[in-house]
Amino acid sequence: MSWYRTRVERDLQRWRAAGWLDERGLDAIRADLATRKSAFGVASVFAVLGAILFGFAVLSFVAANWNAMPKLVRLLLLGGTLWTCYAAAGALFIRKLDLFAHAAVLGGVAVYGASIMLIAQMYHMEGNPPDAVLTWALGVLLAAVLARSGPALAAGAVLLVTWSIWERALGSGAHWIFLVPWAVAAGIALWLRWRPGLHLVALSLLTWLIPLGHFMLGGHAHWLVALIGLLVAVACVAAGPAIDRHVPASHAVFTYAVATTFSALYTMQFVDSNFLFGLRAPHAVGQLAIQAILALVLLIGAMAWALMSENRAALWLAYAAFALEIFSLYARMLGTLLNTSLFFLLAALLVSLLAWAAYRLHQRGILGQAA
């Protein structure tokens, strides 16, 4: 029995006991639940596992005989496998077996990527290796649009991130061009109206945006990243309902924006090379204190707004970030002259905040019961 049905069954018995449901209604609801197929039934899970194992079998067969095959045979094999995957996807879509069809599309884009790598290997191509990842990612996004495939979109987002990280590792700097294919991926996610995809697209932007400070203004542009995050967060607070009329996204965007700002502030305090080797300059303590206060104000503000707007994800993020901030400050300040007083100040802030949060929750509970 699925998690959902277990829950409904519990509620049904409560409703029946309260006299809101008669026996006939109860039977009708149970019958309806029984006929509804779970999207993640055992059969489909095994089928996908089977497809994956089949893929591995083909791969190991090809790998074992690869050297013995002439190049043309290898190329035809790669092309043939690619077309077979998409043909299978088509046949499965027509039979309304969408879950299997999407697995086949994913298989197709995997074969496409493997082909790029194997052709590069066959012809000793090296060039600029991230270019191959971008070529793969664009092919995957095309499949996501035309096959309306969420899984392919997810794979495309992961590949775009891989591409950008690789380019940056090779010294390409800020890598602004990432924003172009990213915007395409974001557009596809919106068009597919697929919520996990939107989250993935947002996360992929964060993996590009948060480290951006390392690649601008001599590697110390983290304040700029913090500012961008802050502006987005403020926009979500100020124009939340207006945004939600178009796309119900202001809660999630607020959470991601707070994560961005906090990450940048955290980098400024504890990671950036100014501080990497400890507090050397006398002014550094003052600078750290200012940044720490900014971070704590941000997090308390985020908690307050999360409570008011019932944004659970933002609340948990702010709690976790608050704990991390306090712990890092304590570890950094230990052994300096300021340690005791600053630590007690921060501890006081933390406890006051928890008291306030508990009060708010309590009040909410009372209001909820009164209503």
Add this chain to the structure above:
Amino acid sequence: MTLTPTRRIWLALGIVALAQTAVLAGMVIDRVRLLRTGREITLPVVPVDPRDFFRGEYVRLGYDVARIPQQLLSGPAPAANAPFYVVLDRTDAGPWHPVGVTRDWPDSVPASGIVLKARSSYPWPAAPSPTHTQWVRYGIESYFVPQGQGPELETLAREKKLSAVVAVDSRGNAAIKALLVEGRDKLQDPLF
């Protein structure tokens, strides 16, 4: 004309398969054209970091021409990891050596010279130093070998007996055509 759902699915998936096949075919055709029509140069292989030379099933190849005196750069400095152009030249049948570096395609190339597209992971300094060299890559630094042949090639490279035959097209793209041992064919792949 309206499409039935079935037709729409086949059309969409057909476009995906066709586009991806076209990209793959493009990779192969471009490479075959380069290997077939590109001008051939032979570069001696120098051992790279000996621990890193053989990794998995491909060998890392180093070249003398990958170390370029920074003062050879003329004009604006290329951005980090952006392509730029290196002019190689040689006297008679002597070894190839770099004679110039430019961000854009060079205006003048000596009659006996050849242009290669290169990249460097390290940013070019604003003021090139007369004593410093820049490490560059030409995209010919990896060579995939049948399993088990790596250690043998590693030994040959350390003894400086290995050289690479490289095809270079009119846009500066380079591809390894064959590996030579003391000037004789060691490994040459068919085009297909």
